[in-house]
Amino acid sequence: MADTRLIQSRYRLLDLIGRGGMGEVWRARDESLGRQVAVKCLKPVGPQHDESFTRVLRERFRREARVAAALQHRGVTVVHDFGEHEGVLYLVMELLDGRNLSQLLEDNKQHPLPVPDVVDIAEQVADALGYTHQQGIVHRDLKPANIMRLADGTVKICDFGIARLGHDIGFTSRLTGTGIAMGTPHYMSPEQISGGQVDHRSDLYSLGCVLYEIATGAPPFDLDDAWAVLVGHRDTQPRPLRTHRAELPGFFDRVVLELLAKTPEERPVDAGDLRRRIIVGRTGEQPHLPSTGPVPLAPPVPVPHPGQQLPAWARGMTTGHKATCALPGLAPPDHSAGLTGEWTTGADPSRLTGEQVPVRAERPTPSPELLSVLAGRHDAGLDLGRLGHWEEAGEVHRAVAAEREHALGPDHPDTLSSRYEIGFSLSRTGRAADALREFDRVARGRERSLGPDHPDTLAARQEAAYVLGRLGRHFEAHQVYAEVLASRERSMGPDHPDTLRCRHNLAFNLGRLGRLEDSYQVARDVVSARTRLLGADHPDTLVTLYEVAYTLGRLGRWTEALQAYQDVARARSRSLGPDHPDTLSARYEVGISLGRLGRSAEALELYRALVDDRTRAGGPADPETLRARHGLGVNLGRLARWEEALAEAREVCAIRERVLGPDHPDTLVSRREVAVGLGWLGRWADALTVYRTVAAARERLLGPGHPDALAARNDEAHCLEQLGRGTEAVELYRRVAAVRRGQRASPD
Structure with a gap:
């Protein structure tokens, strides 16, 4: 930016004070008021940025400026003005000596x-x-x-x-x-x-x-x-x-x-x-200081990433800068923000100098400046993902991938890194099939350029296996996990964190294949290894112990499952705090285990406390709050307090229908619980109507042969029996049995 650059015909930039995470700061003269000021300039926003990145950047800047300009205190830097000039966002502040x-x-x-x-x-x-x-x-x-x-x-x-x-x-x-x-x-x-x-x-x-x-x-x-x-x-x-x-x-x-x-x-x-x-x-x-009232x-x-005590973004990050700052007036450049680097990188020089610049017919070898800009935008996409902004993160990564492919080639590690993040964004937005295609493409490219046993190649294959599981293709996922695990053990060793992560995923997938004993053995071994290497309270150890507990429950070993869930809940409470979502999830599973063991009074008290904690953390309509209330209602029923159980089930069902929709699986679970309460109170005709509603919805959404749809028809048949309509009940039982026999006989 030239020394004589004039912004909005008012602020003349004089000297560059320094460069930091948001751009550059200049000493400038306010021509209107004749005073010196500091002008903070962001890098130009324009054609070099994709639309979604530009939109987020502008909105972020406007909010920053409004917040800063509203502050009036001798201990806070004064902000005089802000705006945008020729694609450059700027903030005018007092010049500090x-x-x-x-x-x-x-x-x-x-x-x-x-x-x-x-x-x-x-x-x-x-x-x-x-x-x-x-x-x-x-x-x-x-x-x-x-x-x-x-x-x-x-x-x-x-x-x-x-x-x-x-x-x-x-x-x-x-x-x-x-x-x-x-x-x-x-x-x-x-x-x-x-x-x-x-x-x-x-x-x-x-x-x-x-x-x-x-x-x-x-x-x-x-x-x-x-x-x-x-x-x-x-x-x-x-x-x-x-x-x-x-x-x-x-x-x-x-x-x-x-x-x-x-x-x-x-x-x-x-x-x-x-x-x-x-x-x-x-x-x-x-x-004698004046009272300012309570702080809001x-x-x-x-x-951003449930299930981890130290979040995923901490992996591989640098420590940043301590107080040994090397630039005058500013913190050292923060390249993770995607806003630093030389001012003209990636921009049209004529926009900054006013001179006409000839355009080359062919793209030259990519300059370090261009690569730096793309790296910054890639990191900005990562930031959007960390904050849960997955749709916009995907848009940023797609734009960067296209430019990297043009500049570097389709199999360059940077291009494939962008494509990997596209797959990750697709997975997080529910587009599992599209994510699988992207991860397969990345895995093939990395195998060609880096080799089959390279950690990046294996990471892409492992994500592909995860998405296969999301698609219900657990057998294929198992094959990929087994191959990746063998490669990781061969190249990294059995105790490497990535090897253990793969073994954890393999255990999870084995459980979804119905191989519960195998799943339990693998997960238990991972817990032992992670405890030895990371400690008993490390988040990765606790995630696998949670999986061990889940598998023990599916095996009917509820006493052991209860102990494991309690261990997880106590450890997470120590390390994360009693109100952390992961701690609360473990406490919910403790309640499930208590109920399965017939200790419903204890489960009821646990769920009452959990409802209060979930309401405080997420609000009364949060899905996790409602799940805790559902557990409370179920245990009221187990204690034969059916009027209270029915009232609880109806309230939860009404909120779920409003928040999640009438056909959401959780809503249908609550509707079934309403029918259960009606039946235990002897109101079988009303119960039959509700059971039929649940069965019809599940058949429409899941198909008539889905286990949940068949279970709903069995509920309906039981209700018909209670109403003395035995012939209809027997016919319905036969229909359900015939579907199940056909499924067992199917080669799939």
Whole structure:
């Protein structure tokens, strides 16, 4: 971008201050008001981007700008203006004269800052956070590079660009795909890492990490491996600050350690409480600070990848940058955001310089700049997927795949990587057959270019097997899993994480083939291996133990199944928290097992508590809340409390019909439970009507030979018997038996 570039005939760009995750920041002159400002420019949005990526980028920027412009506090960077000029999104901010905390540490050769400065910074940041949190805004990426100390000593928080408005968290979360899980590993809270509820107390944890670093010279978990950093946040108690630096005040040590508590409830109530405690510690006097009222809590953030304690995005990620920032005024470039790199990459030069540029008739050898742009867009697609935005992620990956194929060829690893993500997006949006074709294509290409035993080739084949299972083609899936497992054991060894993951999938598929004993043996062996290598509470270990419990239940070994489910529930409660969705899922299965063992009173109490927890986490109409209520109703019936059971079943059925639709499998299960209650209350004529409705719906949706449809017709026949219509009942029983005999005789 030329030095004389004028934006909207008003802001003249003078000097490049630096480049960061969202683009470039320039020192500029506001020609209208005659003052110097900072202008933050995103990379051009236009023909070089596919439409869906551009739409998401623009919407994300507008929301960032509106949030930032609404903040008016001496401790927050002032935003004057924002807009779009010739495809460039820009944000006009006050020009700050100072250094961020990352630079201050670097200037100090990574030695900690003076104690009075550390305490003063803590108080000022607490004051600013108290204000922003009262506005319902959570920063979510607080780190040394985002906190500026000005020449006059004022401290300001910068870059609320990935903040979430508390009242709009659900939609904003799908638009803020910058970086990894909206944070930097060294400063992420445990709830951010696990995908749990994130509110203002997550910022307090991040502030604790920042204060720990500027007070001691290193963050609390100063490790080079990203997974180890995340595990440290989740599991490890930080060492007291005074073990690193004895001259730190005792009150400050205690305050920072409380900020670093693993659960939000153990941290200070809010930033105002934190500031009061710092002032008391500094002066010994109780400050008279105005009451600001309760801080609004943000609702829960949807969990991107259920079943894992540390989410899938943590695999292979780098630790990001600690406070050793190398660029003046900005955090180091974050290539995962897809917005960094040289300004002109991928864009039409004439749009930036005003000069006519000749167009080549043939595409030259792809430049590093073009490849960098495509890599950034690929990563942006990954971010959309991590946030559950699978349709748009697929659109981005399709566009990148087309350009990579043209530039690099169809079998280049980067092209195949994009196609792999297309398959993943198709799988997550329910298009299993299309996903299978894409994974098969990737597997063949990788086998040609990388070899049959390459980990990437095996990964594509394993995803193909998973999709085959989703399509009900379990025998074919079994064959692929067995081949991939043999290759993984040969090339990686029996205890490699990918080998164990494949064995886990094989066990799952064996269960779907009806080979329950084989499934149980394989899964049990995987549990033993993962316990030995990863630990008993590791998420992968618990996922397989959950599968062991499920298979034990199908084998009728409910006492053992109950014990395994209880072990999973306890371990997940310890590591994830009692209200985490995975913990609640295990508790639901504990209830199922108790009911199967005739311990319905215990199951009833468990389900009552589970309904309360699910309602608090997901709301009264959430499918998981309704599933817990269904379990409660079933156990009321088992205790012969049929009036209550019938009322519960009717309420759940009505909500499911409204939320899921009248023909959804869960709705039909509830409708059948209504019929069961009617029958036990002697209202057989009413029950018959309901049973017939369920049977007709299942035959229409699943086919007359489906096991669920046949079971529904058996229910109808039993009801006819109770009404004294034996001839009709016998005829219906015979029809069901004939269909089942035909199925057994079928070669398939």
